[in-house]
Amino acid sequence: MPVVFSHLNYIYSIKTPMEFSALKDINLQIEDNSFTMIVGHTGSGKSTLVQQINALLIPTSGIVDVNGIVVDCNVKKLKNIKELRKGVGLVFQFPEYQLFEETVLKDVSFGPKNFGVDNKKATELAKEALNLVGIDESLFDKSPFELSGGQKRRVAIAGVITLKPKVLILDxxxxxxxxxxxxxxxxxxxxxxxxxxxIIMITHDMDNVIRYGTDVVVLAKGELIKKCRPYELFLDQDSFNSLSIDEPLVIKMAKRLNQNGYHISLENVIDIDSLVQEIKKEKRYE
Amino acid sequence: MNNITLGKYVPYNSFVHRLDPRYKIFAMILLMVCIFLKFASIWMNFIIYGVLAIIIFSIMISSHVKILALFKQLKMMWFMILFILVINVLVPGDESLGYFQITSNWKIYFSAIYNTLYVAIRLVLMLGLSMVLTATTTPLQLTGALEWYMYPLKFIRFPVHEVAMMISLALRFIPTILEETDRIMKAQASRGVDFQRGKLKEKLRAIISLIIPLFVSAFQRSDDLANAMEARGYNPQAKRTRYRVNKWHLRDSFSMFFILLILGGLITLIVTKFDLVAWIMSICA
Amino acid sequence: MENKAIEISEIEFGYYKDQTIFSNLSLDVNVGEYVCVIGHNGSGKSTLAKLLVGLNEVRKGEIKIFGQVLNEENIYSLRKKIGIVFQNPDNQFIGSTVRDDIAFGLENACVKHEDMEEIIHEYAKKVNMEEFLDKEPGNLSGGQKQRVAIAGTLAMNPSLLIMDESTSMLDPKGKREIRELTNMLRQENKKLTIISITHDIDEALQADRVIVINQGEVVLNDKPEVVFKNEEKLKEVKLDIPFSYKLNQVLNKNNIKVDSVDFEGLVKELCQ
Known part of the structure; x- marks a missing residue:
């Protein structure tokens, strides 16, 4: 089931002097099994948007539909909130700050236990997740605070994916x-x-967007500007400039070459290797 | 998180905002003393309270503090006032002021009602005063003023400067740490933690999952902060100059004169046991 | 006239007794040079920055700053010549407002109260933060906070500016702002020595010299053009190379012969 936003508005500190409209009339569908990238400036509403998906923030108006569970403003106490959160994993920015247990294994199995999985099964799931993120078994019984920065982050991510969420959000x-x-x-x-x-991922790194993204969502000042395939962002120079997004260098190079007689299709350019393959396809190298 | 309205600085450029924070603390204390004075008769007490209320409310209005906000603050205090009323009613009061006879052996003394009213009025006025102080003075200014008042403690080797620095750093980091708390709570909520409901054991677990990360990051922050301060040449033992210096202006002297005048006047009224009601009556008679 | 800003000779250091981050590190930096130090996380780059400002002490060897051996006695006087900007924008914002934060260093340096206002305005203007003087850190972006930190250090008039991963927590816009600011500072003051510890390969490309550190040792130490051509060594220490260098390599591997290692040069060669 996809994630669907319809007519979603979100206002922070409503009815106070600090009232701030963070999301304005968002209509958006995020496809099943897509790798959707969310881009936009700091303060464009990216984080606010993803927090609606697992009901950390409840819409001021409009709805979010995730795997058939509908969250709207009328829901005061969401009964199936746990069920929703079980299916949606959210990894915050710098997730290593959420570690707290005595051992790596315990920390990762914390999530499943909260959702009512028994101890044995939770440990099993935790081991599986740790294997997936590439944490060596020798570290399982260490304190998470003894690990290096990169390892900590992996452990924190493992802590979210233990429950095998259908939707994984990464900030x-x-x-x-x-x-x-x-x-x-x-x-x-x-x-x-x-x-x-x-996978729904907030990022500033446009190289990752074209390399890994299947779709890209552009937000600006709380409004949905565009949802398209990543390469489509760069087709129209004017609209692209107005978004003030950095153009990945591979795309920039492909465009410069096209200006000089090449016929590279931007759709196929996702990294340096694919760019070179496209260059090779040109007549002059055949 | 953001509903802590008491003690929130509101940036305006009113007369009170511009006053010297040291003087503002002093004036607040003086006015509080005035609120607690007792006069010749009950009616006299209420008249003086009325005058003080007018003064304090006009200070509030002139410094853009909403009087409505004051009464909103009071919402939490009703219970306390009620409690004081009950206590006062149950305790035998002053018979000379009269009483209601409820049953044969239970009287409600008028003095009980008066006393409760006094407390309520004092509470309102004091709250108003402290709201004026915090709404017109930044926490930083307050710390600076407190440091100035604590200056004599230096002679008994009390680390006045260090304490003031600690307070201002704490104030600086309160919003940052609140934000962090919000983030960690959300992160743990995504992992299935329920901070609102659950058995005691589950609640304890939820709190631990918040507190430990908070401490870890606070230590990290303080470590970074110490490095940053040291690298910018901070040495607690060394002499430093100050950027924020309180300057005494004419307006401070002027309003200090005014406040002292009020206090002086009130004390004269007490010493002379002046009773306005009795005086008017005597004239009419 | 001393022309070395930093001379590190044969230092040994570790935070704990049985830990060794540097076993025998030597390097120097000339006055007015812009040096980028790169290396992956945990390579010891940030430790180096802390040693340079005397936040930690070396076990063996010595560090000379502008010809003076760093020790406990001269540390406070030497720090006046060094400015350092750290990684986390929040944790180095000391004052309650932009104004107070810039003033913090001035207070420590015992600048007279009457002179502070002018200095604060001057440096806030330099980093383009003059309109934000009364803003609190909560209302500023990461890039703005870092600019304030830079203003705070510059106000002390340092001869050596160290940037310890100052851009790594910023968004692309913030990174760009800081990079532009660094370039402006270099042009303005040719005597200012800048050491930037970074992951940002594009920044390293603009440096006078790039020093690659791995496991506490200097692996490469040369002009960016030379360093980034050494693909094997960089791969060995798990570092990236800039886009145009990489494109050059991949093209050559695919039998498209090119020589340029800059963007426009490659465009030209490919379109001949």
């Missing part, structure tokens, strides 16, 4: 990582997607 999961760490992280998410999970 800038690669922020602060070095290039190598960030690449490994992205590989991990592709792996999770291949298991049938829908």
């Amino acid at each position: 800038e999961p690669t922020a602060g990582l070095d290039p190598q760490g960030s690449r490994e992280m992205m590989k991990l998410f592709t792996k999770i997607k291949e298991q049938g999970t829908t």
